[in-house]
Amino acid sequence: MSKGQAFSIEALFALLAAGSLLVVASLHSRERSEGLERLYEYELLNDFLQVESKAGLNEGFVSSSGFCVKLEEIGGAGTARFLPSSCERSEPAGMVSATRVICREAGCGKFRAGLWRD
Amino acid sequence: MAFPKRFRCEKGQAFSIDAAVAAVLVLTLVVVGWRGISVAAGDASFANSRVSLQAKALALADFLVKQGAVYSSDGAYGKAAYSHEIDSERFSSLDSGELARVVGARSACVELLRAGEAASCSGGACVKRAAVLHESGEACFVEVCVE
Numbered sequence: 001m002s003k004g005q006a007f008s009i010e011a012l013f014a015l016l017a018a019g020s021l022l023v024v025a026s027l028h029s030r031e032r033s034e035g036l037e038r039l040y041e042y043e044l045l046n047d048f049l050q051v052e053s054k055a056g057l058n059e060g061f062v063s064s065s066g067f068c069v070k071l072e073e074i075g076g077a078g079t080a081r082f083l084p085s086s087c088e089r090s091e092p093a094g095m096v097s098a099t100r101v102i103c104r105e106a107g108c109g110k111f112r113a114g115l116w117r118d
Numbered sequence: 119m120a121f122p123k124r125f126r127c128e129k130g131q132a133f134s135i136d137a138a139v140a141a142v143l144v145l146t147l148v149v150v151g152w153r154g155i156s157v158a159a160g161d162a163s164f165a166n167s168r169v170s171l172q173a174k175a176l177a178l179a180d181f182l183v184k185q186g187a188v189y190s191s192d193g194a195y196g197k198a199a200y201s202h203e204i205d206s207e208r209f210s211s212l213d214s215g216e217l218a219r220v221v222g223a224r225s226a227c228v229e230l231l232r233a234g235e236a237a238s239c240s241g242g243a244c245v246k247r248a249a250v251l252h253e254s255g256e257a258c259f260v261e262v263c264v265e
């Protein structure tokens with residue numbers, strides 16, 4: 001192989017490497033940024049906890065939001081409550097959670113709540 | 119049978135051919151790289167403006183459910199705002215133009231929705247926050263859209 005051929009092959013490899021780098025960088029920059037969705041979901045979960053403490057959550061109300069809510073009293077004897085009830089079977093992918101002390105007529109309790117997209 | 123002579127280029131010829139090939143490769147790199155960078159910059163700019171609009175919608179909705187549209191009363195230490203308890207009268211008197219100006223958006227649309235009601239507001243970014251109506255204790259949504 002002559003010197004010129006060796007140089008050309010080396011340049012070709014360098015071009016392939018650079019091209020691959022550009023493709024990878026371009027693909028990476030096309031990924032969707034998450035934005036503020038998680039913040040919004042966390043705020044909405046806290047909204048639902050406020051509504052639960054002031055008026056009580058019902059199935060119809062939560063289902064119209066397009067989200068699932070799971071409410072569980074910490075240290076309580078009862079089972080977790082799912083709103084709407086069909087969410088008991090749905091996969092809680094990307095769930096945001098919070099704990100809150102909620103006081104109702106019957107007394108106060110510490111609740112763990114989770115929210116995910118239906 | 120005479121075998122063909124192996125091509126042996128002179129030093130100057132080899133360098134010229136190599137430089138020509140390298141120039142073509144570099145030019146290709148520059149063109150492809152320039153286009154890739156332009157696309158990436160465009161995508162980044164679009165993502166940034168989308169997040170910025172989302173942030174405005176979130177900030178406005180947060181203000182409304184915690185302060186701007188809630189029931190308030192005079193207390194021992196001044197005015198007390200009842201977070202997440204919407205005062206319908208106060209909500210109706212909101213000026214969406216002024217709200218848009220405060221968050222730095224071109225326009226804003228806000229509405230109160232009961233469960234099951236469809237939203238009529240639309241815009242670049244919309245958020246829906248849950249609250250209760252102070253008068254009736256009924257759960258409701260505050261829909262905010264900004265453009």
